[in-house]
Amino acid sequence: MRTEQAGSTPVASRPAVAAVDLVKVYGSGDTAVRALDGVTVGFARAEFTAIMGPSGSGKSTLMHCLAALDTATSGRALLGGTDLTRLGDRVLTKVRRERIGFVFQSFNLLPQLTAAQNITLPLDLSGRRPDRELFGHLVGVLGIGDRLKHRPSELSGGQQQRVALARALVCRPEVVFADEPTGNLDSRSGAEVLALLRQSVRDLGQTVVMVTHDPNAAGYADRVVLLADGRIAGDLDQPGPDRVAAALQQLAAAR
Template identity: 70%
Template sequence: MTAAARVEGAVKEYGAGETRVRALDGVSVEFAEARFTAVMGPSGSGKSTLMHCAAGLDTLSGGRAWIGGTELSGLGDRELTLLRRERIGFVFQAFNLVPTLTVRENITLPLDLGGTAPDREWLDTLVDVVGLGDRLHHRPAQLSGGQQQRVAVARALAGRPAVVFADEPTGNLDSRSGGEVLGLLRSAVDTMRGSVVMVTHDPAAAAYADTVLFLADGRLVDTVERPTAEGVLDRMKALDTRRDRAAAR
């Protein structure tokens, strides 16, 4: 399968000298096209750092990263900005909607910033999928948290990106609203043939993915295909036990 995004030998360090922290320690991974990949690991494992570097939001200290066939290290700031706008969608735990804009305006914002006219048929499809046709002229403050995050998902998909990166997208939502958002991301893969990479700490959320990657101490330590919530939870417990034993030596 073709990779929508990938990193090779990814190293990310913060600080210097005795305060230096290695958040990524030689990670190599491919995120396949038309697949939903979840990235999990304990706090400080490097999962969000991996996502940020793979998406060009942060730069690697060593190694290489690609979106499709484009290597990120060879791009200047303006080229990176254009690539993120045109080929990548983002969904974060904080909805990051513009409070003065309507739902429709928030969805089309990346296109408007790029001077690109929205595809009306695609926009209508997105609005239908996220179920907000009767809220298009509302502003974020008039929506529930789940509705706001659905707007954020539609915004991420509006430009038909090569890959959507989602960082704890259900972290601020109740289980019902979170399930709706995860269902949308799953639908983006199954019916829209998009690619989704999601960082999460929730085994139930990870069960929506095709593949789950596990990080620990900045390294890729395990992979699970066709995950279930129970299977992911068991794997996380096993990794925690392994870490505890290693720390006790």
């Protein structure tokens, strides 16, 4: 289900995903925590964006609200022309399954399923058949063709994350959200996963939004959005690790 707004911005120029005056408050009264404080930001199609900031800055909360994994207190979370904040739970489940891909630090693979079954799981749940050409392309690019019959316990961490990435991409989602995707990987496996995310943007036109604390990981992105205290605190185009690290140091010094 795609709920488009009449008279809205043409699809080609519309951000793939956006926040408009997004507020998220946890708790109430004296113990209330304002995790997001009126965030407005858009993420372009076919672009790799990293969200960064100090611990507690709201970066994971922003991603969870944009990915319909958490509910905003006020404001809007937009997926293309669909206002996620206006949808009920049943429709949100369908949107997450069909229009959003997820790659998380903990892989989130089902241990009883093979790698191939884990990859096609979102399609199976929505009653859709896999695009065999895309499936074969992803498996080949990710180098897991000889591991498809193996279960997660028989795969290395890097292989599990590759399976998780294939699962995120096989549905042709409008956006892939990656939450610390290299956090449980060694440096070599992490670099390979980041390069594959970069390649999905370049070769497949995929939109990727990644939360990370690592300047080296952010260096793979086209853009870095900086958060501090639940607000946008900076925006870097074509970032490099040194530039990102310097920006983070400035944020820390200003707190």
